Amino acid sequence: MNKIRTVEAAEQVGTAVIVEGWLQHHRRHGNISFLVLRDGWGTIQIVCENAETIAELEEIALESVVSIEGTVVAMPQAPNGVELHNPSVTVITAVSHPLPLTINKREIKAALPTLLDHAVYANRHPKRQATFRLSAGIMAGFRQTLNAQQFTEIQSPKLVASATESGANVFELGYFGRSAYLAQSPQFYKQIMVGIFERVYEVGPVFRAEPHNTSRHINQYVSLDVEFGFIENHFSVMKVLESVVTGILAYLEEHYQREIALLEVELPEIKRPFPHIHFAEAKALIQQNQPELATEEYDLAPAEERWLGEWAMEQHGSAFLFVTGYPMKKRPFYTHPENNNPAYSNSFDLLFNGLELVTGGQRLHTYSSYLEALEQANLPTEPFETYLEAFKSGMPPHGGFAIGLERFLTQLLGFSNVRYATLFPRDINRLTP
């Protein structure tokens, strides 16, 4: 007999099939038993009217792994429009211990810490399962969009010799008698790789030793990194980023309808080109409208970002807004300044519903400009020796950006905490599970 996945049942009406998975739900109504079986992709309802089988089912604990043979029947009012009838059930792995929490209701009732303590099990909940399938979809959409533009995938070292990009917030470890550091980003390597492949991307973990316990920070996250050469300025980078965001959302739309429906996500409507506003103009606008929000001179406070998000939706009907030209003071040393006003930079943030989702920009590309920039930043050149070799050997104008995978998912699903968008988050208090 044909073993199928639950999500394939609708194409098999009238045939006898086998489904295998976890016994998610079991409810008896007089002489009828209603089961829900969950597999790695979805669920299916099973209706049993045979007294002997019902008696057998009474013995099977929830979350036991079972194999069920039955006939697929169209049933418009059932979830997914089909049910399995006349089942016969075989237990593959019986559960005999109490389960840590309830995962067969529409929502998980547990508080966040409980959810995270039992993430190994709680992520089996259909909505958690769908959440992390969307996470896979974001990665796939990212890669597909960039592959179509001839980008090459790289894998860069995560162990580095010096805490270069920013001295603070870096994890240090012993490395055969000396110190190594966990990479805070693949920034230097992706730039170096522009000298080899011109257009590169990487999907991988980055590590930030930030000692903050906020709803927006975790200490390991997945960074979707892009860098490419032969650009005119940061607007060339924003154009690729716009195609990537659009490509990801189109990919989810095409391949994840079931998850989107289950999670009741409204994918943001895309208006191209995304609107953009210069940092100075954004500040002026806030000054005019909500002066009390501006708490920093050279950066945007979260409240300012939120206000700009609302403004972009009102003015442009767009969930996405580029803020360009951030002050050089607040940007890393490799940032390219604005040609006509070097206090500002050829950099940008992309806000998504009023939260910074992506940071990017044009980088310096000549060796001499790096020497100057390091001097201005009071940084020694020695730790940057191999990085600088790329610029000494000829590099084109280039730029790039980094999208935080968990942050994208958080904003897309409207989570109140980035930990909801992370399978097994790492934070200042949490190293397990």
Next chain:
Amino acid sequence: MNKIRTVEAAEQVGTAVIVEGWLQHHRRHGNISFLVLRDGWGTIQIVCENAETIAELEEIALESVVSIEGTVVAMPQAPNGVELHNPSVTVITAVSHPLPLTINKREIKAALPTLLDHAVYANRHPKRQATFRLSAGIMAGFRQTLNAQQFTEIQSPKLVASATESGANVFELGYFGRSAYLAQSPQFYKQIMVGIFERVYEVGPVFRAEPHNTSRHINQYVSLDVEFGFIENHFSVMKVLESVVTGILAYLEEHYQREIALLEVELPEIKRPFPHIHFAEAKALIQQNQPELATEEYDLAPAEERWLGEWAMEQHGSAFLFVTGYPMKKRPFYTHPENNNPAYSNSFDLLFNGLELVTGGQRLHTYSSYLEALEQANLPTEPFETYLEAFKSGMPPHGGFAIGLERFLTQLLGFSNVRYATLFPRDINRLTP
């Protein structure tokens, strides 16, 4: 005018185009200059007969970044069958410092340490560039094959609370006042995720603090990990692995002809199913033919693997050979024993040209079997508490495997050292570039 990539020139014969990239080579022959421009994908030859342009070209140092306008001309004897004629050249970024080594010959002459010291620059060599493009191809072929089989991609934590899988060879770091460890593999997480998605894969870095300086070891490598449920035994896993290896090679064949030709790779001929031999039978065979090779009772020494590789090629015409049933003594605690002979295991290695390329097998899946296995291994249960929660909550029979990306590339290209297959290797002596 149309900017094209070098590899697109053959489709543009007769038209005027712009190519941009690095000035890789420049040779003057009387009144003619021959240039080679390299971009992120390949090279193109440019022929210049204009005296003024030739004089300009004399001023441009190798590896300078240039933009060249010219007409594509079919030229069967030229590499790729085309040349660019009547060029006009604009310098985008001039090189003014001496270059660290020569990368415009057919081969890099530098010794391995020099090559690695200057990897930032040396990886621009067309053969290095092609090598790491194949690396991207292996990842893409891996994902494509598994996506087609409904696997879901995951990203697991790289910072873990205890050095669980094997106590030794793990990097330790300070984590907000306590110790954390770098994950040696996503083994536990990929198994846990079988409880959520049934079929999962991950492409990501793993860390091994092995204090060895051999040609086969690096301390960070990229692991292509797979795990899935509802298997019969390790032969179910081998079947998926066979499809993955076949899928990767087919993907390279389809998308990387240029790189394969440049590197003069002979992709191994695939004979399906891959031959397999039980560990005990392999040992008996070696005992019969080359008894002096057997130096270990419970494992295969590298020389034995090489002999078996030759045997597989002679007997089966196959570059790939499964060795099954490795003794339990040498396999980790989560390994499933053979049903009829529990001294052996439901595990396997896949040898590729006589080198272990992949390790995999069936895992234990019941909670009670884990408790027994930990006791037998003299391991405490406490550090495994969250891992065990998955098995307490119902897990199907499952298994998986892990392919070392760099090792695959090493064997495919016949490198003498895995470092040649790593962009920026990390070893006991090397943390840069």
